[in-house]
Amino acid sequence: MAGHVIARAEVRREGLRWPFPDRMAERLTGARVERLRRRSKYILADLDSGETLLIHLGMSGRMLISGTSLGAFHHEHPTPQKHDHVVLEMDAGARITYNDARRFGAMDLFPTGDDAAHPLLAGLGPEPLGNAFSETSLAAALAGKNTPIKTALLDQHIVAGLGNIYVCEVLHRAGLNPKRKAGRISQARAGALVPIIRDVLSEAIASGGSSLRDYRQADGELGYFQHAFQVYDREGAPCLREGCGGTIRRIVQSGRSSFYCPKCQR
DNA sequence: ACACGACCCTGTTCGC
DNA sequence: TGCGAACAGGGTCGTG
Helix, strand or coil: CCCCEEEEEEECCCECCCECCCCHHHHHCCCEEEEEEEECCEEEEEECCCEEEEEECCCCEEEEEECCCCCCCCCCCCCCCCCEEEEEEECCCCEEEEEECCCCCEEEEEECCCHHHCCCCCCCCCCCCCCCCCHHHHHHHHCCCCCEHHHHHHCCCCCCCCCHHHHHHHHHHHCCCCCCEHHHCCHHHHHHHHHHHHHHHHHHHHCCCCCCCCCECCCCCECCHHHHCCCCCCCCCECCCCCCCCECEEEEECCEEEEECCCCCC
């Protein structure tokens, strides 16, 4: 997309989680994508029209690229699928298809440069791979919190971009019980989370993400970080920590599954 | 200010 | 085989 013009935008329903902005297709048509960015789990495309396109994939959303030399769809487009909601035809022939069965995703347009004023972006915590995320900043954000550390790390206002899988993996690597109150973790242990979070995310990115069911990268390739899971989706299986011998448990916290080893995570 | 549950929606898997 | 319940990668909103 970067550097290319959206030759045609097809918007096939009124919205996803929320209604699309007024005249979205018209506002996208003819615009050149000057830069593609990411903030937390939001994809941001700065357009030469003075607007920024914000995209969130929710749980089941995906954007597939076709009509380029990338992946399996060499020089051709796949047949349209159910739940293809937005299609962007780029000037060089690529097609970007946004598909989202559950429609928990979102798209919006807002004036470029006003990131901090957008309700979905304001108040987000630091990027875990950026300089603003540090041992002192995380320890400060967790201090005094009465919520479980699992819930705190999923909260995008504390650190931006961790999802359920990666929080489970991080807490196992850190030897922290997901039920432990965030405010009752020592400075040292809170600080130790920082390099672990960076490592888990970096490793997952290098592996192309986690393909649990049907997740694919934009070129259609499967991720393979799921083969590196230590706890996620391993209920009843042995803990893989050297010499631990515990059994992975599944509990529900804030409506989400937490997988952990009760023996080595305290 | 904070913490919790309900809710948004569709598809897949699991137990009976 | 059929059917309902449970569950899924996320996040907001209202309530207490």
